[in-house]
Amino acid sequence: MIEIFSSFNSVFSAPVISAIFVGSVLGIIVGVLPGIGPGVAIAVLLPLTYGMSPLAGISVLLGIYCGAFYGGAITSILIRTPGEASSIMTMFDGYPLAKKGQAGRALSVAFMSSFVGGIFSAISIALLAPYIAKFTSRFGAPEFSATAALALMCIAKAYKGQFAISMMSLGFGLFMGTIGIDQTSSENRFTFNRPELLTGVPLVPVIIGLFGIAQGLILFATKPKLLTIEIPDSELSWKGFLEPFKYKVTLFKSVLLGTAIGVLPAVGAALSTSLSYFEARRTSKNPESFGQGNPEGIVAAEAANNSNSGGAMGTVLTLGIPGDAVTAIIMGVFIVHGVYPGPQLFVEKPELAYGIFSSLVIINIVIFAILLMTTKYIVRLVKVEERILGLVILALCFIGAYSSATSYYGVFIALVFGFLGWGCAFLHIPVIPMALGLVMGDFFESSLRQTLNISSGSWLIFWDRPIAGSIVLLTLLILIWPLFSYIHKGLKRSTS
Amino acid sequence: MTPRHAESLACAFMGLAGLVMIIATPHLIAGHNSDQPYYLQSAFFPWVALTIVCVFGFIGALQAFAGVERVQSDEIESGDSSVVLGVLGMVIFGSSVFVSLTFGYAIAVWISALALGLLARLSFKSSILISSLLAVALYGIFVIGFKVWFPTAWILN
Numbered sequence: 135m136i137e138i139f140s141s142f143n144s145v146f147s148a149p150v151i152s153a154i155f156v157g158s159v160l161g162i163i164v165g166v167l168p169g170i171g172p173g174v175a176i177a178v179l180l181p182l183t184y185g186m187s188p189l190a191g192i193s194v195l196l197g198i199y200c201g202a203f204y205g206g207a208i209t210s211i212l213i214r215t216p217g218e219a220s221s222i223m224t225m226f227d228g229y230p231l232a233k234k235g236q237a238g239r240a241l242s243v244a245f246m247s248s249f250v251g252g253i254f255s256a257i258s259i260a261l262l263a264p265y266i267a268k269f270t271s272r273f274g275a276p277e278f279s280a281t282a283a284l285a286l287m288c289i290a291k292a293y294k295g296q297f298a299i300s301m302m303s304l305g306f307g308l309f310m311g312t313i314g315i316d317q318t319s320s321e322n323r324f325t326f327n328r329p330e331l332l333t334g335v336p337l338v339p340v341i342i343g344l345f346g347i348a349q350g351l352i353l354f355a356t357k358p359k360l361l362t363i364e365i366p367d368s369e370l371s372w373k374g375f376l377e378p379f380k381y382k383v384t385l386f387k388s389v390l391l392g393t394a395i396g397v398l399p400a401v402g403a404a405l406s407t408s409l410s411y412f413e414a415r416r417t418s419k420n421p422e423s424f425g426q427g428n429p430e431g432i433v434a435a436e437a438a439n440n441s442n443s444g445g446a447m448g449t450v451l452t453l454g455i456p457g458d459a460v461t462a463i464i465m466g467v468f469i470v471h472g473v474y475p476g477p478q479l480f481v482e483k484p485e486l487a488y489g490i491f492s493s494l495v496i497i498n499i500v501i502f503a504i505l506l507m508t509t510k511y512i513v514r515l516v517k518v519e520e521r522i523l524g525l526v527i528l529a530l531c532f533i534g535a536y537s538s539a540t541s542y543y544g545v546f547i548a549l550v551f552g553f554l555g556w557g558c559a560f561l562h563i564p565v566i567p568m569a570l571g572l573v574m575g576d577f578f579e580s581s582l583r584q585t586l587n588i589s590s591g592s593w594l595i596f597w598d599r600p601i602a603g604s605i606v607l608l609t610l611l612i613l614i615w616p617l618f619s620y621i622h623k624g625l626k627r628s629t630s
Numbered sequence: 631m632t633p634r635h636a637e638s639l640a641c642a643f644m645g646l647a648g649l650v651m652i653i654a655t656p657h658l659i660a661g662h663n664s665d666q667p668y669y670l671q672s673a674f675f676p677w678v679a680l681t682i683v684c685v686f687g688f689i690g691a692l693q694a695f696a697g698v699e700r701v702q703s704d705e706i707e708s709g710d711s712s713v714v715l716g717v718l719g720m721v722i723f724g725s726s727v728f729v730s731l732t733f734g735y736a737i738a739v740w741i742s743a744l745a746l747g748l749l750a751r752l753s754f755k756s757s758i759l760i761s762s763l764l765a766v767a768l769y770g771i772f773v774i775g776f777k778v779w780f781p782t783a784w785i786l787n
Contacts (some may be wrong), residue, residue: 146705147735174706185776298692302644305682309651312679316672322660323672347723355715400647417686499686522760526744527742528723529764542727556716559706561637566705571679579675586669596734 141488144189145496153190154493158501162508165205166515170349171218172202174458177345178527180338180463181534181625188471189486192464193493196443200252200461200497201439203403204505207244209516211432212237212366220403220439221475222230224410227424227431234427237307237366243429245505247436249600250378252387252498255393255444260491266452267487271477275584276595278345280605282578285455287609288398289567300567303558307571310335318583330543337466337539340572343457344565345553346531352559354524359607370506375534384414385437392438396445403442407619410438418494444494450475454577457565462573515612581610638694645687648680648760653682715749722746734783740765 144150164175176195183191194429205241206221211228224244231240293300313324314334325331378385388410394404414434415424426430444459454476456462479487505512535548538598558565588593596606655673656662669676704735704753722745730738768779770777 300687308679312676321672352711355712559708
């Protein structure tokens, strides 16, 4: 508890507060701008964090991450265009309310619900994290390798209907992570005598390429559209801010659900918002009003949406496992700064670990304050031309990739992966598993080889340890469950 | 070729490439020692990763061919973006490295942003304005502000 309060000291320093402010503003803008998600923005703006302290750098990115959740609600409510999958549920009731001339009320409800969700999840995970870290500090190599396998499996599983393709993408990411000098044997793997490849494929240009360049090219090559967007009046109201508290049970349930789902790797905010929304509708006395402008629907969706951020950061910090593209990139920033997330972080650098949660609390307050003052101006950004955005993103990607190693080699790598990401977007092959595979490959390989080294190559070591065994069992169950389900359905069909 | 077939073909290619790489792995590791226990060999984990690529590449090819329903995700969507424009954009992006080496960073940003703007059918005036603003802003922030070093332009040598 003391650590949490004392961590506010490190947050209340000029560089970190400025970073929080810049990140929050950028996040809101990114959430409102068409076609850009927080992943792309974070990838493109990653180089800005190089000269900063780890806490300041991560605060910028967290500001973008959280700000985009708030910003996404604006476009969902006002112009029926959810920027992110997680904002779809907000649109269901937000847009009808805006059409009734109550856009300001809908936005106020959404912002306050997001605010409560963000603050609650940051504080609750900060309180729980030491216990989780204490538990995971007992983990050895077998437990870590089993957890990494489970996390990777969850990531692939998140792509319903595309499990095999996302596993393929994940495998490719893991393979890319093996390029360079092998830390165990010091042998050069797939380096083709190129000295640049000895240290492996650089993460930052890869991320810039996969997310930034790919998105930039798609936006730049988008056919020009006739912009006929009518933005309704969006004056925020204090009455609207108090409205979420009328639905206390929904608010509480959504925040809990969002935080809990945020902890799970890869499940993501989209699922938590839909679960909360449908749960709110199921338990409502007036379920037929959902989808027609019921503020309770906005409360359920937005509270769950923003509470994901705290949960997701909890997993990264206590286990060292990123759950989505954004947390994977944030983990990349940790690594760039020589900080390795995991249970030891709470022992070795408590001011950083707790500082991140304190920073999340401050970020939510700053975003809320910014939105109070600027919403009616920010909404105009929805009219920005996608082609211009693409152009700006490409220019930022060039300097970002170059400055990652102060060399054109970074630009070359970004271009190669940009081409790959762009091609994957057309072929509907997910690239987030690829990025996560690359980020986690090293950790997975070292813990797996260490495990097998302890057991002299016997895989039965996982069964000798209850925690590792349970995790492996869960992973296998997730893997073969569709097969069981398929056989069960087949049997049912044949008997009927 | 339908997008479904293209996706299926890409997965099959990845599966095949994975298979070829599994066989080629020991030859692509300098000083690979195959006499060691399997878990100590540096080829162990690449084999694990490539097996995943190979197996799921072929399964994915079959799934894509059969047509699967996708869920909404945070992945980049191609939408109605033009492939030809995208390729040309990539060429301009790649060639801006050479322009930067020859004329310096700021001019490279200006030229490539102008070319991209015109290619994207923005008006000449808008293209000039955006490319000039971008060149000045990025040079100011990164080169002057963050002190990102660029080699001296060839033209100045």
